[in-house]
Amino acid sequence: MSGLASASGAPNPWLTAAAWRGLFRDRPMIPLLGLLAVLVVISDLVRPGIVSPEWVSVILRAAVLLAILAGCQTLTMLTGGIDLSVGAVASMSGFVVASFAAGAGTPTGIVVALVAAALAGFVTGIGVGVFRVHPLIMTLGMSFVILGLANVWQLQSVVTSTGVPPAFRWLGSQAFADVVPFSLLVFLPVAGLILVALKLTGYGRLLYAIGDNPVAARLSGARSWQVLVVLYVVSALLAAVAGFLYSGYTNVASVTLVDSAVLPSVAAAVIGGTSILGGRGGYGGTIVGTLILTVISSLLSSLGYPEAVRQILFGTIIVAVAAAYTRVTGEA
Template identity: 60%
Template sequence: MTSVGTGTAERNPWLTRATWRRILRDQPLIPLSGLLIALVIVLQLVQPGIVTASWAGVIVRQAVPLAILAGCQTLAMLTGGIDLSVGAVASMAAFVMATLVNGQGPVVAVLAGLGVALAAGVVTGVGIGVFKVHPLIMTLGMSLVVLGLVAVYQLAMVLSGVVIPDPILWLGSETSFGFLPNSLFLFVPLSAVIVLGLRRSGYGRLLFAVGDNAIAARLAGVRIWQVLIVLYTLSALLAAIAGFLIAGLNKTASPALVESAVLPSVAAAVIGGTSILGGRGGFAGTIVGALILTLLTTLLTTLNMPEAMRQVLFGAIIVVVAAAYTRVTGEA
């Protein structure tokens, strides 16, 4: 970089379009981190003095559940699917957990929450894997079924109060050393497992294989239906964990707790560089995508934008980012 002068663009291989293209396709983390830092700087400019260690803790605490939900989308999107039932499943798990604490104790309650999510995930997986229902329709239908069942359950459990057990509260909303959100104690190992699992484990490779070319995968001996059942079950369990964290963060649980996080979760995965067509992406980018969306929400709140405007912008951002990725990677 010593000979910076005229015509750098031609001479310096750093700045050619092809290089940019390759960076964006293979290393989406680099431009995404740049965007993240730019957003922090903009926030600091809009409201000087806002960026502190404890503020970063608040942002991370909000971003962690979103990142987990976006992880569900990432896994599903790697196979060319999508999981729109994460909102309903996460709310259901959190609500079932919160209503059972009084009668059964926190351990049973958490296990029951995970159990109902597991059941929903298996049903979704069987529908998509065995009966070949399109993932979008299956998960939308499942979210209707789950929402209805939770509403019926709510009427049955009207007397038992909603209690969030202390460990969940500690995980979801408290911080250690003044700035480190406790949810990171759960999230860091979890995300390490997902990132490494996708890159190194056989199952991770199967997800990429199914999404890249389902026919080739089948001819190579992959039992696609088994991969899909496991995938949507895992997705539901992850959603349940996110639901617990959100219940801990909001200190309450209701049947519609997580519903508003469904579109942002898709958006975070798309921004993070996971292709909805399958076969390309990863969880690391998704985490940064979730952080970017959380920062963006904070910025819009700081600018006093109404909720409706936020919806419009989120939708527009998904289209623009997805378009940018399709252009860059040349997929059609």
């Protein structure tokens, strides 16, 4: 009995649900890493021997792509927004580079794609920051505009899988010693910049402030519209980089290539602890959330269920994981 109570007879606070929630709230990475470890163990139990260096390489290659898109969602969600245009921007960027590769060259294609992405982000930022259009509506509308423009571009050019630049295929699908993905050469600097920006810069603090209390941030002298314009430009540029890697990973150039990754990118940020209401979260949790989703997807594929069943299970598991994380961390 002495192990269950303190000397005064009161319950041991470390054994109460509130105490555990407090611990997890202060250290939200603990339950995320614990869940990731459990999923890896389950994967190996379902398919004995599947967890290997090669399996880790496959997981990382897929996770890197989603993690960059999820970075876009993390940044925008910190301000209470969201970016549903990242799939269209990413698809458009990969397609534009592929269409230039055989003619003007890959470097020209990259420049054109980045400029187009930045312009799309600028328009989105003006809509959200200046005209106060809700981010969900603005980014959803922008995704349709981008898709339409990309389709017009597609009518003027013929792009096949061979149009994907070899450098993109090398970055997106190859690995050093067949274990360490070359895409980490892109992801690690990107992740480092996001983490540093959020933790150590005034701009990062402004993102949290706008999401936590936009009125107070505005009254404090912060020009929120400028912060939001820069935010959506950065988000679009990150999406463009993700699009380059996606085209290399799949060896496909398509104006709808990355559309299916938009909602998983939102889910990765939410599972990683970023609040959709703004003001709380971080990119470290998003990275782990991305790994969790990627392992879940791999696990469901290994079970051999039909695609429809996998989608149902994937969606159900995402909701359950997000609800459980909110419960154990005590976050609303």
